[in-house]
Amino acid sequence: MAITFFHRSTAVASGVHVATHEVQHSQTQGSSATTLVSAGHADGADTLAFLFSSTSLPDSFADWASGDYQCVIDCTVAGADMTYGLLTLGGSAGHFARINAARTSDLETRTQAEGAFSGTGLKTATTGTWDPSAGAASDEFECLIAARRATTGGHGNQSVTIEVDDPGASPGRSIWDGEAAGTNYQETATDDVDVSDTVAAVKVATQTVTEAADLTDLVARVASAVRSVSEATGITDLVTVAKAVTIEVTESLGITDDVQSQLLITEAVVEALGITDTVTKVSIMGRSVTEPVGVTDVVARVIASARSVSEAVGITDQATVAKAIQIVISDVVGLTDDVIDVLTPGGTGLFETVTDLVGATDSTTAVKMIQVEIADTVGLTDQVGRLMVLSRAIVESIGITDPVVRIATAVRALIEAVGITDTVSTVFVGTTFWTPDPVAYTPAPVAYTPAAPDQPPPW
């Protein structure tokens, strides 16, 4: 597993070297505008221009593994006579390094495998295969960029300017590649057992991570799996973490079907954890998305779950988003006949499971109970509050603000999820449970006496 550290503008003083800019390695990517940092050079001069440190590696990595450590420099402006890189230029020794936590000494260094860079663009410096010696778990990863202006007889200064804090798709960044092989849960776990079935692949991966960590609590096991993905990818935004988990898992397995994506990960996780109780399955899905990323606000948790599903599978149509969530839930618990299993009291599906638990017997409550289950997942106890939260979660997660459209979307989502197409059924949520008054309708007779012709009005 590799960890990406973005190049940021926050100052981080180093006691190891004196560089023009001593700034931060961060797992958090910039979120707004980029920042330019520049180092000027007179004719023939060289400097230690940019130093990135403060990596906060996980505690378990005292012995960095053999890997290809990298530094991607986004050089936006450069004098034509400038060269730069993580190597020695003139009297300035740039390099990759393992440094102590106090940032007072280099413990081991490595120069880039490439020659010096010139010009502008994204420049990737690599160590090639580098296997640093074992050290302390608190050691940090340092990238030190040297720059030099060739002696050409020019005057004034020429600079190298790099972009940091870039929120875009190709930011300047460093890649620490020091986790030992065998701990990348998706690649190594599935490769080792030659799993080709997609559900089984995810299942094996989840088991590998959680059993290795000796976890027994169900949610803690799921949380561990989610964290391993988010930390590996350096994503910290809450919703994006949940989204990344889904994308990372399903894309790695080549799954493209929208609903199937979220369904698969849920099935795999609950199977991996040996969960057989259907309510627990649904509950695990919601909790596994929100708890690992620290969402505590009730509404925010449901929204995060809904957004993660819809964004991960690329659904933008509002009703389809809500519908997909419902389908995933019912599929997870093994419903095949949507209407019957959801709505029929005494059936074998979600209705029975959920309504038995909460003591509901009427048909209208059946559909509602699906939503109640979600509310339970996030810890709501107030009944009205449960439905309010769900409604808010659906419509807010897909950005609906018009109150009429919000209600309409929620209704559409519910009825489409259970496959109702008949107009009357739609209005009454299922003709099975709607029985018209058997008494024939007979309008009362009304006497009609036309006015006499050609008579003046009585006034």
Added chain:
Amino acid sequence: MRILYQWATVSPSDWSEVDSADWASLPVRGLPVLEVGANSTPGWVNAINVQGVSFEADHYAVEDIPNGCKVTVWNDDLTDRPATEFYAAEWTFLTLAPDETVGGLYNTRQSQVVYVGSGLSIESSPDRMVKPWAEFILPDSSLIRHGIWMSDIDFALTVESRTPKGWREWTEGVPEGNVVDGRVVG
């Protein structure tokens, strides 16, 4: 390709812009043999910027090529330096394109050939070839523009008046979907 240039004038202005195909139509002034310092007449170049790479030299030439341009700069004024320190650089710039080495994201495509006198030491690199000065061939005369030596104070003023322009602002040939606020992203 888009070329940014700055005239060497006493009241320096920001970058001006010209397409590389139109470079030959810019004002031209002769070698400033007896004149020292900038004045107010355009024609002497102070700097060029292509994809964020800035050039400052005795002489400049820009040639339009398919999907890009070639910029040549050189220092060979004997009044400023001995022949052993003559220096020239020919840079080739192509439009930005997806680069597999950075995950298919848009990146620059630049290369250079440097010609140096025997008294200079320039290292070669993957995108820089170093050759002896004797192999340097002057560009077509219609493309040549000259620079002028300025005092450090005047030169500093010209540098201060330039807005930083980086490689992501060279959007030619990049699909609209990859351009945000005039910058290439993704």
